[in-house]
Amino acid sequence: MAVVTDGKAGIERWIADTFGALPSESNGDVLRALARYLGSHPTRLGYAQRLANGRSIGSGLIEGSVKQLVNRRMKLTGARWRVEHVGPLVELAAVIETPDWHDFWTAA
CATH class of the missing domain: 1.20.890 (cAMP-dependent Protein Kinase, Chain A)
Structure with a gap:
């Protein structure tokens, strides 16, 4: 829900928190890939504003x-x-x- 309520900043915080909580045997590649993907699409993460404007965020x-x-x-x-x-x-x-x-x- 972080991406819905706080947009890009929220999902970045969630990724950082999740990365910090990974078990030592995990390399975090999936989180890094997600961060790279979201970093290249920053304007697509304004879900809170879309919802406030009465627009859909679902597919x-x-x-x-x-x-x-x-x-x-x-x-x-x-x-x-x-x-x-x-x-x-x-x-x-x-x-x-x-x-x-x-x-x-x-x-x-």
Whole structure:
């Protein structure tokens, strides 16, 4: 919950506390990897502010959209898909729901 309430500073404190409590036989590589990852994404950790603004922090909306839009289409009877075509389908399905759709469509 530290990342939700205190953002980047909270998760950094949690990592430091957890690292300090590791057993002597543990090398802490997982915590170091987590710290490196989070260090390269500092603007993505403003969960407290997002919640205060009434915005979602979960991935349920994204996962539900993928299930409804992508899975349903890919599982059509007789449909055949190549792996390299799935990414562009997901990107297209995502851009349709944004204000950028009109510019994208008219540029094609």
